[in-house]
Amino acid sequence: MATRYNAFPKGALAAAAAVAAVALVAGCGGGSSGSGGSGETIKIGEIDSLTGASRTYGVPQHNGIQLAVDEINGKGGVTVGGTKYQLELTTEDDKSDPATGVAAVQKLLSQDDSHFIVGTLSSEVASAYIPVIKNRDDVVNMVVGAAVAGITDYPPVYRPRVTSAQYTPQQVDFLDQLAKQSPITNVGIVYDQTHSGVVQQLPVIKQKLADGHYTVAAEQAFDLSASTFDTQIAAVLRGGAQAVFFQGYAPDAATFVKQSRAAGYTGPIITAVGFTSKDVQNANVPSAAMNGVYDIGAPFPKDLVALGSDKASAAKTFADAYQAKFNDEPGFTSASAYNGVYILAKALEQASSPKDYAGVKKALDGMKTTDVPNLAESIIPQTAGEIFTAHQAYFQSAVHVWKDNTFQATALVG
Amino acid sequence: MQELINGIVQGSVFALVATGLLLIFSIVRVPHFAHGESVMIGGMVTTTLVTQAHLPLVLALVLGAVSGLVLGLLMCAGLYWPLRHYPEVSVLAASLAVVLLIETVATLIWGADPRVTPTDLSGALPLASAQVQWDRVILVAAALVFVTATWAYVHHTPRGRAMRAMALNRTAALLMGIPVRRYWLIAFAIGSGLAGAAGALYSLSFGVSATMGSQITLNAFIVIVFAGVGSIFGAFGGGLLLGIVQSFGGSYISAGYQEMFGFVVMVVILIVKPQGLFGAAKTA
Amino acid sequence: MLPRLRSALPWVLFAAVIVLVGATGGPFLMTVGMVTALSIILSSGMNVAMGYGGLLNLGIGAFYGLGAYGTAILSLHFQASFWVILVAVVVVAAVTAVVLGLPILRTRGLYFAIATLAIGVIGTDVANNWVEVTQGPIGLAGIERPDLLGWDLSDLQPMYFFAAVVAFLAVGVVAFFARSRYGQVLVAVREDEQLAQSFGYRTLAFKVGGFALSSVIAAVAGIVYAYAIQYVSPTPFSFLTGSFQAFVVVAVGGGGTVWGPVVAAVLLVGVPDLLDFSPTTNQFIYAVALLVVVVALRGGVVPALRRLARRAAPPRPPVAAGTGQGRSREVPGQRVPAGGPPTA
Structure with a gap:
């Protein structure tokens, strides 16, 4: 039975030898680690x-x-x-x-x-x-x-x-301030489902929103570098959201702002992404569409200069x-x-x-x-x-x- | 209603890309997994020409489509034709290697962030309870025109008829003296041109990025599989169906599972009708 | 006697390399060895379906993930032992593969590839979205390495040896499968399904069996992953990093050969980790190398080496044909039938 055909002809041998050679060379490389860290x-x-x-x-x-x-x-x-x-x-x-x-x-x-x-x-x-x-x-x-x-x-x-845990509460606090100017009770959440910091904070945001007597109009996930937010926006509009939390990276936030404004959403969009004008430019968001976008996050160097920080x-x-x-x-x-x-x-x-x-x-x-x-x-x-x-x-x-x-x-x- | 329109808009992009892929696949029979890269190039070139070179929009769109076409021809002449006697798995591996290569180079040139081509278009077409922005109206209309033109070419010109003959029976077509290489190039030119046009138009409304190609290719293959390698309008219908399924599923059930809905529908269709929704009844 | 010796030699070499790396290598080399072993197991699973069965299983990453997540959940929440996990994962993977395989194996070629791709995408979506169970992108951390009948795997060296031994066994299973009647019939089905049917074989059963074995081996790779990395998250099991990598390894090494995936895993996974390219050029070189290997070495590294060896050696008398129609000594590059009806 075993000799009916030859399962491992010379080619396989050569291949195995190549594997061994590579591993040996690598092994020598691996063994040479050692006496760094001293000297200068x-x-x-x-x-x-x-x-x-x-x-x-x-x-x-x-x-x-x-x-x-x-x-x-x-x-x-x-x-x-x-x-x-x-x-x-x-x-x-x-x-x-x-x-x-x-x-x-x-x-x-x-x-x-x-x-x-x-x-x-x-x-x-x-x-x-x-x-x-x-x-x-x-x-x-x-x-x-x-x-x-x-x-x-x-x-x-x-x-x-x-960490995102630090600005999640600040986002909700900021929403409270906006709600004082014009009533907001219904909030949409759009979040990057591939971003662990964001997913980790999702229950925290929802809890804080519930504590503040807000209702969640829609909770919609997306994948990093999405090219369209049509489905998410449709759900946000259907739910009658008066404000949207956008939880993800800045290039995606810019795309979202552009498309949601074009689809007729006019309310505030609160992000925590380190938004820059470069992102706005890349996504070709009209300046008017950016009105009502608030980004909460660590200040950029130029912000510290502008605000006269120490x-x-x-x-x-x-x-x-x-x-x-x-x-x-x-x-x-x-x-x-x-x-x-x-x-x-x-x-x-x-x-x-x-x-x-x-x-x-x-x-x-x-x-x-x-x-x-x-x-x-x-x-x-x-x-x-x-x-x-x-x-x-x-x-x-x-x-x-x-x-x-x-x-x-x-x-x-x- | 808005969901339906969103579905149709995304669906017509899928349809356009899938029609191109269908044409290539039925004539050339190679698993052209780099098809989506023509879409990407079409979109990125259009965006770059408008923002960097300040070309008029229409010219940039045409050049974008042409660059997708050129990429397809290069791959046909430089990759698939020389490898035509290779096992299909090797060809698939080679095309995936090219995907990796193109995405790496594109990321070096353009970075990883998605971009949108600036336009002066604004406003929307009110349609029942929803509204469709003009750039999307153009996208859907252009998709319809291009697909119809492709159908007319394939069904009503001598070359088109020769291509259909090739698709039906390659050996017979070869025996009848059809110049295979020329028709490979024609199939790639039309198919990749459609993909480039799709990318160029897509960049007017949506973000295009250096790594978008593979996802688009997957969607196009889904369309072909669930529509069946049947007809051009079958692929168009399949594209629309995929867009609508993703739109409703994403919006009403969960956007997180959006990609999944299309696949689930596809698998169900495959189980019920292994030759695809619009496919011919007898299998190869 | 000589052929027997020759057939034993690759195994001896493989074992020798495993021991050598484990005995003399530092933590880095052992880690690279461990990651390479993972790739060998996964690709061997892929090889069963893709190489021997001609079934391009682009959803194998989902089974890899099934094993990894199964291990993480069972060990974190239920403190299950290795043996319980092994049995549970193998059974669940086999049942899932059969249940999914029965309908989708009615399709062929590209259709089958896309259908399995669907399984992969669904797996990734579930891993990302079913946060209650999988923790989504946060992943499941804190997986403890097991104690196998007194063999404590907590440290890197025993863990490396464990991964390597499983890889050795996985290659063994593929070799055994390839020589078995079952495997030979599967190859015959790959070469000409109708012919195999006409000999009275229930071809669907053979394909489902091959698909299930492939999936089970991938799930076992997942178990080893969970113990080796001690953390499970969606990315490694997605299409690009899971199934695609396995496909590339098999395509480069040569599908339908026992040693192809082993050689290619070392070349594609192990060696790049050991060399110092700058990260930006790394990807570029990888893609170009892949292209060159595919184009220059038609059918993969191992078949190419065989051709080379045969050219150097004098021809030997042909080997008696077995029952398997397609089981020639050299597998002429695996062929996935294009499938599907032509354009109407």
Whole structure:
């Protein structure tokens, strides 16, 4: 029976040999990891979503990190335990894919010997690599993008980045203000079903709306980068919504505004997406259609300048440097990434050596907002002026109103 | 009512793209999974020409459609024709590789955000309890015209008749001396031109983006499968049906499952009538 | 004796590579090995349907997800053991495949491919929308790795070995299936269904069986995924990252060959992870490489290597034909029938 035909002729042998050869070569590569971290550099590992679904926000985040590292090195690096070190950035692309992210983190930890990790944007990737680092006391992870709840419970994880949980209540508060001007009782919710931060906050919004005696006219999901919102808009109009919460990313919000206005919806649209005029331009939204669009979220550097925040000059310095280096405005995710590196660098300087992970974490726990003067965002000082409460930072928000063909920040809240 | 109109508008885009794909598929018999890339190129080129080069809208629309056509011809001449003796799975893999390639390059050029072509069109056509914006009226009307013209070409010109003969029996057509390569190119030109036009027109009302192609291709294949590789107007009807099903399902049941409704209807139709809704009764 | 030795050699090599990576590799190499093993299992499942059966199963990602979500839910909410999960997932996947397979396997070629694509899209939609159970895009985190009869998989090394062993077994199942009468009849059905029918085979039953085996192997890959990554979310099981990847691996390696998917998984999944391309060029290179491989190596890497080997070696006497009509020694590139009636 077995010899009736030959299942594995020479070709298969050759193929198997090729597999073995590749694996052997790779094995040698894998074995060569080792003695980094000493000498004059400190390795910073970055894991980011540079390709795949999250790249739109992963790339500006990476730029923010790159800018901060270059600036710090340009000024001579960081001094730890009396020795000057340059920062050595290694960037790994997680392709917005959880399994790739796990491999990337393993690579940073073992092959590159980078124990200070910055990133990532994708919540899915962050959730997947947490099990790898959660019990390690020789890892510090500055999460500057992923908004998923719960990850700051683990000792290595710090998050100097706003989460949607912070502006959800502010959105409803703002609705209350609008309702005082003209009565609003019925609210539509349109949300990005592929965005974990948004889906996580959905029950919270609905609860807050119920508490405020609002009814939900329609609850409609969409997928990231949708080209049409026709069905969602039809449901919103049918439900008689007097206001709409749009929960998702800015390019989608712009498309939604354009199409809902054209379909005859005239009420307020409240977003929390970091809306910019570039998004409005890309979607070709007529300026008149933008009236009644309110965006609540972390202020952009230019907002801090416009509102005369005490962070104004730091924000401007950052925005100018970013513009000069990348020939583009800072993105929605750039400033937090930039800050994250500076906060980490500051904490390193308070440690006794580049391997003093406990010292770095202790420094992060006690770090005050005033310790890092060039923070380009408005972080709300916590107890005793500290940046973090339980590893999470909190941010002022701005209400952006469309005026004179652009978004203008009216006030900082929170 | 508004749901019905929304369905018809989306459906006529599906119909236009699917008619093009049908033409290619029935003559050439290759799984042209890069068909949606012609739609994408058509839309992105139109948008770019209007916003960057400030060309008049009509010219930009025509050039958009032409760029979709050119992409299709390039793929026919550079990929499918040379690979015509390859196993179908290899051709499918190659066409998916091209999808990946085009999407990567398009993302490098245009970024990932969706864009809409600016127009001076405003206002809407009131229709019963609903209203249809003029750009959408144009979209539906153009789709009807293009599909009818394609039907007329296929049914009432000598070349069209030759194409139908090829679709029916390739060997016989070959024996009768029909120049196969030329007809491949004609099928790709018309099919991809329709796709490019669909993309160009679509960009007037909806967001077009560098990675939109694969989703559109999937929808076009659904249309072909549930309409059956029957007739051009079958594909048109199938496209409208898919649009309407997605619109009502999305709006009344849940927009999150929008893609699913079309598939469910398709599978049900396949089970009831494996040759498709408008397909010929006997199977190959 | 020599042919027997020759047929054993790939297995020995495969096992040797597995042991070598596990024994000498660092955490990164083992992680890459683990991810490659996942791809080998999934693609082997794909190979059964696509390679041997000629059934282009573009919804295999849904079964991959079924296994992963099943494992996550059963272990998080019911603290089910590995064995309970294995039985439950295999049974559910098999029953689902048979129930779905019976109607959709009446269609052929492209029609079948699109119908299975529907299964994949429905799977992704359910994973994203059924938030109460799947947590939508937030995903299910905190999956504990099991203890298998005293073999604790918590650490990376045992987990790697577990994934690799399952991959080894999956390839074994495919090899066994390929030599079995059942598998040979399925190949015959692929080559000429009417002929197989005329020999008295109930071809639908064979196709449903192949489809079910394919789906069960994919679901088992899902179980390994859930334990390996310890977190389950919709994206990895969607069309582009799940079914499409499996399709590409089989198409590149060579469908209908036992080792094709293994070689291609290493080349396409393992090697790119180990090389340092810049991310933007990475995608580009991947696409171009894919195109070149498909065009230059007609039918896949393994069939191409076989042609090369045969050209180098003197011809051997032909092997006696078995019952399977289409079971020649070299599978001449799998062919999916175009299907469907022509334009009227």
